[in-house]
Amino acid sequence: MLIVRLLFKNAFRHKFRAFLTILSITIAILAFVMLRTVIGAWYAGVDASSASRLVSRNAVSIIFPLPLSYKDRIHQVDGVHLVSYGNWFGGIYIDEKNFFANFAVEPRSYLELYPEYVLSSKEREAFLKDRKAFAAGRKLAAKYGWKIGDIVTLRGTIYPGNWDFVLRAIYRGKTDSVDETQFFFHWDYLNETLKKTAPSRADEVGFYMIGVTNPDLSSAVTTAIDQTFKNSRAETVTETEKAFQQGFIAMSGAIITAIEVVSFVVIFIMLAVVANTMAMTSRERTGEYAILKTLGFGGWAIGGLIAGESVIISLCGCLAGITLAFPAAEIFKKALGMYFPIFTVEASSLVMAFASSLAVGILAAIVPIQRAIAIRIADGLRRIG
Amino acid sequence: MEEKPVIVDVEHVKKSYRRGQHIIPVLEDITLCIREGQFMALMGPSGSGKSTLLNLIAGIDRVDSGTIRVGGIDITPLSETELALWRATHVGFIFQFYNLIPVLTAFENIELPLHLTRLTAKERRLHVETALAVVNLSDRMDHYPAQLSGGEQQRVAIARALITDPAILVADEPTGDLDRRSAEDVLNLMARLNEESGKTIIMVTHDPRAAQRAQTLRHLEKGVLTDADCQAPF
Numbered sequence: 001m002l003i004v005r006l007l008f009k010n011a012f013r014h015k016f017r018a019f020l021t022i023l024s025i026t027i028a029i030l031a032f033v034m035l036r037t038v039i040g041a042w043y044a045g046v047d048a049s050s051a052s053r054l055v056s057r058n059a060v061s062i063i064f065p066l067p068l069s070y071k072d073r074i075h076q077v078d079g080v081h082l083v084s085y086g087n088w089f090g091g092i093y094i095d096e097k098n099f100f101a102n103f104a105v106e107p108r109s110y111l112e113l114y115p116e117y118v119l120s121s122k123e124r125e126a127f128l129k130d131r132k133a134f135a136a137g138r139k140l141a142a143k144y145g146w147k148i149g150d151i152v153t154l155r156g157t158i159y160p161g162n163w164d165f166v167l168r169a170i171y172r173g174k175t176d177s178v179d180e181t182q183f184f185f186h187w188d189y190l191n192e193t194l195k196k197t198a199p200s201r202a203d204e205v206g207f208y209m210i211g212v213t214n215p216d217l218s219s220a221v222t223t224a225i226d227q228t229f230k231n232s233r234a235e236t237v238t239e240t241e242k243a244f245q246q247g248f249i250a251m252s253g254a255i256i257t258a259i260e261v262v263s264f265v266v267i268f269i270m271l272a273v274v275a276n277t278m279a280m281t282s283r284e285r286t287g288e289y290a291i292l293k294t295l296g297f298g299g300w301a302i303g304g305l306i307a308g309e310s311v312i313i314s315l316c317g318c319l320a321g322i323t324l325a326f327p328a329a330e331i332f333k334k335a336l337g338m339y340f341p342i343f344t345v346e347a348s349s350l351v352m353a354f355a356s357s358l359a360v361g362i363l364a365a366i367v368p369i370q371r372a373i374a375i376r377i378a379d380g381l382r383r384i385g
Numbered sequence: 386m387e388e389k390p391v392i393v394d395v396e397h398v399k400k401s402y403r404r405g406q407h408i409i410p411v412l413e414d415i416t417l418c419i420r421e422g423q424f425m426a427l428m429g430p431s432g433s434g435k436s437t438l439l440n441l442i443a444g445i446d447r448v449d450s451g452t453i454r455v456g457g458i459d460i461t462p463l464s465e466t467e468l469a470l471w472r473a474t475h476v477g478f479i480f481q482f483y484n485l486i487p488v489l490t491a492f493e494n495i496e497l498p499l500h501l502t503r504l505t506a507k508e509r510r511l512h513v514e515t516a517l518a519v520v521n522l523s524d525r526m527d528h529y530p531a532q533l534s535g536g537e538q539q540r541v542a543i544a545r546a547l548i549t550d551p552a553i554l555v556a557d558e559p560t561g562d563l564d565r566r567s568a569e570d571v572l573n574l575m576a577r578l579n580e581e582s583g584k585t586i587i588m589v590t591h592d593p594r595a596a597q598r599a600q601t602l603r604h605l606e607k608g609v610l611t612d613a614d615c616q617a618p619f
Contacts, residue, residue, distance in 0.1 A: 002493055002500055009488035291484045294445055295498045295545075296473025298466055377445040378437075381480070 003301075007308040010285075011316075018313060021277045025317020025360075026324065028270035029353050033325040034332065035263035036349035039256055044342035046245040048177045051215040053113065055244040056208040056225055059235035065204035066234050068191075073228055074208055079221040082211035084109035086187060087204075091154030091163060093144070099339065100140055102154060102183040104190040107135075113211050116174040117182075123148070123169035131189050133168035137180035139337065141170045154183075159190065161197070181341040210238070267356045270317075274364035278310045282368035289372045290380025299373040306372060307365040314361030315354075322350055392552060392585050393419035393442055398451030400437055400608075411437045413608045415451070419553075419601075424579040424586045426599035433605040435589045436557055442587060443476045443555045444468045456552050473501045477546030479575075481558035483538040485530040491541045492517070492526040498549050516544040520574060536567025543574060547584075554578070556588040560595050572598045 012018050056074065058064035068085070075083050086105035092098070107128055111117065119127065119135065126148075127133045136146060146152060150167045165185050173180050187205070194202040212221050222238040229236045239247070249256070282289070289302050325345050333343040400412040411434040419425055427435045440446035441453060444460050445468075452461050456475060463471060478484075485494045495516055499509045517523045520540040530538050539559060546554055556575065560568035576598050578584045590596050604611045 001506075002489075002496060005493070006486070006489060013488055287484070288486060291486070292497075293469065294443075294472065294478050294484075296469050296501050298469045378440050381445075381484070 003305070007305060007312060010281075010305065011309045011312040014281075017277060017280075021273060021313055022317040022320065024273045025270050025314060025357065026320040028266045028273075029318050029321025029357065030324050030328060031266045032263050032356065033322065033345060033349050033353050034328060035259050035266070036352065037325075037329055037332075037343060037345050038340070039259055039263075040346050040349065041340035041343045042249055042252070042256055044177060044179070044340075046242055046249065048116070048175075048179070048342070049241040049245050051218070051240065051242070052212050053241040054210040054212060054218060054222060054225075054238055055241055056210060056236045056238040057206070057244075059226075059237045062207070064234070065201075065206055066208065066236065068203040068205055070208065070229065070234075070236070071205075074210060074225055077221055077224045077228065079212050079214065079217035079224075080210055081213045082109055082113055084113050084209045084211075085205040085207065086110065086184075086209065087190060087206035088158070089154070089156070089185075089190065090158045091156050093152065093154055098144075100181050100183055101179075102185075104187040105184045106187045107184075110184065110209070113209055116178045117171040118174050119169045119171045127169040130166060130168055131186050131192075132164065132166050134165040134183055134185035135169040135171055136167060137182050137341075138170055138172045139180040139341065140183060141167070143181075143337070146170075159194065159198075159201075161193075163193075176344065177342055179341040181337065209241075267360065270314075270356075271360045271363055274310060274314055274360055275367070277313065278306065278364045278368045281309065282306055282372055286372070286375060286380050290375065290377045293377050294381070302372050303365075303369040306369045307362055310365035310368075311358065311361030314357045314364070318354055318357035322353055325350075325353075389420040389422055391418045392421045392423075392456055393417070393587070394452075394454040395438075395442065396452050396454075398438075398441060398453060399449045400434070400441060400446070401449055411608050412441075415608075415610055417603070417610060419585060419587060421585055422579070422583045423601055424576070424599045425588070425601040425603060426596040427587065427589045427603050427605060428591070428593075428596050429605035431591075434608040435605045438605065439555050439557055439587060439589050442553075443478065444472050470501075473498060474549055475552050477549070477551040477554040479539070479542050479546050479554060479556035479559045481561040483530070483535070483542045483562075485538055485541060485545075487530050490527050490529055491522060491533065491537075491544075494530070494541055495544045495548055498545060502549065512548055513544075516548050519547065519578075520544045534567065535563050536570050539563060539567070539571050540574060543571070543578075547578070553585040553587060556586065556590075558590055559588060560590065560592055568592070568595065 056066070058066050071083050071085060074080060084106050086103045089102045089104050091102050093100070111119070111124065127135050134152065146167050148167055148170065152165050152167060154163050154165065156163055171180070191202055210221070212218055218240055225238045226236050292302060329343060329345045333340070337343065395415055395417040398412055398415040401408050401410040415438060427438065429435045437446065441448055442455065448461055452459055454460070458471070460468065460471060486497065489497065492513055495513045496509055499512060504512065514523065517526055520543055522537060522540055522544065525533060525537060530541070533541065559575070560571055563571060572595055575586055575588070579586050588595065588599060596602050
């Protein structure tokens, strides 16, 4: 117990230095966890995607549409039990800064295909009945203070004009990983309006969402659908919902890689800070280590004292950083919730932060331990007095 | 008078230090023996090699050649680990600057060497309390070194040196940093340990008054014992 007490007393002997070092580690760990959480948030859509859903889009690019007539032909492919479709609407609510995802979808099949969007039966009926109706996620409605029956106008960018919608349903996610910031409305409303204003753009959909009877059939169904439209005027690329989501993420792959690199650079900075502190500390205590050696304590005991002190400082900073990560994530979520609807500190990030701190504590002590063990007792004792 | 057995036997010891390109001889062919229960003072001018000789006898430095036997054990071929274990049980150290750990109390400083033994916490406490009583510091056990006077710190250091009941006590200028009265207290304590407990004490000092308290006085000059006589009766 005395040795443990000595460890703690040594760690906090220079209170100001220990405080500054721990503060640096706290900030580094906070930054590390937040960066890992941002990466996790990026992949949240992938994690939430279902293995029994496929997405079919134009083979040239997602921005090119597919004919509505494909719907029935896709339905006829073996293994397909449900087909829904939609368009990215890209409407703006009042101002560009109020960003949220908004889609035109075929509502009945969409809700059947996405049971994770939970609506009350009353609101579901009201949403399905009214062609100008829209459904919003709970967080989105709360953010803008929308209530059932409110009329919300979006300014179209892809589809010009002001589009009025009536809020008929507010959905909640079946699990925490479901995005509750989406806005979706009747595809028919979009299509019928286009028939009047831009007939050439009518009867076209941005993507098909396909439910398969068995996830094991996904590969065969994918091939069959793409084969069906081979050499047509709009060939398709069909993939699992997960692959589709990953495709979007791949577009920002460089950013994610940069964030990952920065998160590990932060750990190296932390290592440098702790190593510097331990180098100063052990140089100051050379005489004390010599005394302990004189009394009969061996290299392992001296090494244990230095490594223990280093690990204590690292882990104190780590625990403070992890503790602060939760309120910081909440603040981040409130500020940027529209861009990162699922922003949750993951256990894996905390484990990585803890393991990194432990490793930093041990690595930072290696050189001071080598020096303390190598120094001759007589030389060490000469530094006292 | 019955002759006591030799406890420290130094034979033809040489020691030099390397300073850059130069090799500086410090001890040259030292032969010396110290008998059990002897209180010996080593005197000599600065740089004469007395602290080096003390360090060699205490096993905290290594000879270039020659042998040193303490309590019948030849310590010259021992490895670092073996030497550390040997020091923990056979030698007690008293330094000029006390060399206490500043973040530990007097009690904890004295207890420190006992953590290398198999004693239980209760047994350690008992030992420390006894040692504190010997140095008359029972009422200061919870004080940190900075809260003690120089003399008190040196008495704590003596208690720490005694705690494992070592065969020999080595003291390097134990009164060098103390005022006259504190120095006197420390010397009285060392003399009492020698007379009452029969501890063998080897003390390096510059102070003739301190040297007078020893039973035997040896002089070192330029690495040579000027009055060495191993066979001299004690």
